[in-house]
Amino acid sequence: MAAEDGPGQAQIMAGEPGPAGRRGGIRQVARLAGVSISTVSRALNGYADVNADTRARVAEAAESLGYHPSWAAATLRRAETRTVTFMVSKPWTKFVDPFFLGLLDGLELALSAGGYHLQVVMAREYDREFETIRRIVAVGRCDALVFARTRPVDERVEFMKTAGLPFATVGRTFAGDHDWIDRDTESMGRMGVERLVALGHRRIALLSAPLRYTYMHQMRDGVRAALAQAGIAPDPAMEVECYLSRATGAEAVRQLFVGRGRAPTALLCGNDMIAMSAMEGLAALGLVPGQDVAVIGAEDMPLSAHVTPALTTFSLDLEGMGQRLGRMVLARLAGAPGPLQEWVETQLVIRQSDGPARPE
Amino acid sequence: MAAEDGPGQAQIMAGEPGPAGRRGGIRQVARLAGVSISTVSRALNGYADVNADTRARVAEAAESLGYHPSWAAATLRRAETRTVTFMVSKPWTKFVDPFFLGLLDGLELALSAGGYHLQVVMAREYDREFETIRRIVAVGRCDALVFARTRPVDERVEFMKTAGLPFATVGRTFAGDHDWIDRDTESMGRMGVERLVALGHRRIALLSAPLRYTYMHQMRDGVRAALAQAGIAPDPAMEVECYLSRATGAEAVRQLFVGRGRAPTALLCGNDMIAMSAMEGLAALGLVPGQDVAVIGAEDMPLSAHVTPALTTFSLDLEGMGQRLGRMVLARLAGAPGPLQEWVETQLVIRQSDGPARPE
């Protein structure tokens, strides 16, 4: 049962105890268990044609040697990595977008339940992001790719469609004919406006996030639809696009309130960063957010509940969204037919930053 | 010069155009360039003993085929992954700690300059974090490991010391005899107190972050030293440990201000989250931060400049720190002798949340 101790073997044994972890490899396990390496492999991978006794002996040997199969070797042979890559884009690394943290948490949970690893890679620039994709695809370090911040027409998506590597995105494109999961941003826009209208507001401005992202188009569509439904005439001046500068919302506020006839009484913002900045901007003009001007955010950052006034915004079960995303990817890898697509609902969290319109 | 077209070859050619990316492999490149695969490898890896002409032909062939060497195969053969793993711990995924985003940015920059990839893995629980390390080490997916949030006595560090895989940490342990980079937290504590003393404060409370992390010990040491130097008697009641709950700082404020004789006039906080929460807590008690009570934070979150009053805090060149960390890891991988250790300086950013002490 035990391995014989020929001198040749002793030599090999003396070979690599190694630093640790990498000690031995499958061969050592085989020797210790007194079986061939192929049996070790089949035993450890749960194949049926191996005796229960043998399997136990192999498992024990592997355990006692601290054996884990070499990831490179296994990957090379079976031509799959059991790994999914999430690519983080530049704006997320620069600004504190908490968005993806909870998402990754859920994603990791779902993937590891399916026997897959999650790996994150960072792309520093948008251009390099594209090059990063190319490399990921070419070099074969993962079985599927996930990324977010989709644009209406997204070259990354177009490339991936032709690349042959399974992928999914957080957020959709206009075409939308691939695997994605997305917030129902349109209904966020709609619900926001409906809430403000119910509070008596008629002059509602949209402080939108950059329109290069798809979701902002959806949200704007929702806003416009709800405004129309409330019988409020569209006013292009009431839509301001905010970029990712520090004073993003504050600048928009200046633009809307200083030196114009009819300033808005309510602000609907594309994200919480804009909303908080806008509240600062209002305060600087001597206006009290929540009393003089209603403000509604989006995305519910952890700090949003702790500013003054606490921000009314839209919240989302990010971890749940991540899990659904993970299961979607697993389904794709298991060969699901057709594009997989899911919406997740958001809900309005009412706090103190929105209030009724002042009588004029 | 061109490859011949025997029928056997045609068969092979017909083999795998593949989905994309994985089309061909080194063999195709060799055939197209009219050389052997070993020459392709040596040409592409920049070895000297290959003719410039040949090298160009190979490069062109590789380019035109979109060839990238299989990561698994290359790794298997040369027994190094050219990859560094950063492990993100649970608290960072749960709360929005912007800390590591800039850090990762810098780290990636430095590593990629050295030909290494950065990969991030998430550990969901502290326990699983340890198990994650084990697996990373055993399975050999990277050449070095980096993690943060070190504790005074850190079992992860102890394990890595015996594991034989190069590693570095952000933050040190008490022992500190491994590779690390760390903020000079002690001087932060010292500078904070000195600043407050200079503003006339004598009753200075420390709202510390969890003491399970090393850095908080360092900061506390600095605080105590500076207090002693200013001739202020130590008062255990003036040190409150705050945990990562939402109201982290606000609770401490209640504890310090409600129903006690001599409340502090200044708060030095272990991080900005605590500081902002403390300011909320003060406001709830009718106290104006920056006027009635001075507040100083630490870590300079992006939002800290935009709360009211803007938070005085300590800032740090995170990206630079990441780059230094990356270079440190590269040095280790290049076989540097002895432990590598670096301090990074922080600087006090004075904004509006700290003010002079009220005359009593």
Added chain:
DNA sequence: AAGCAGGGCAAAAACGATTTTGGTTTCGCC
């Protein structure tokens, strides 16, 4: 008693690169 099915395992062939080994030119030099 021979044949057959099939469980259990060993041997060997991949996987796709890198590295070692060795062989063939070319060239310079005496």
Added chain:
DNA sequence: GGCGAAACCAAAATCGTTTTTGCCCTGCTT
């Protein structure tokens, strides 16, 4: 003109798995 060295490249070994192939043996059937 012969010899040695250098330059250049091909062939083959190798990394550590997984998977295919096929052998041996047991036990059951006819």
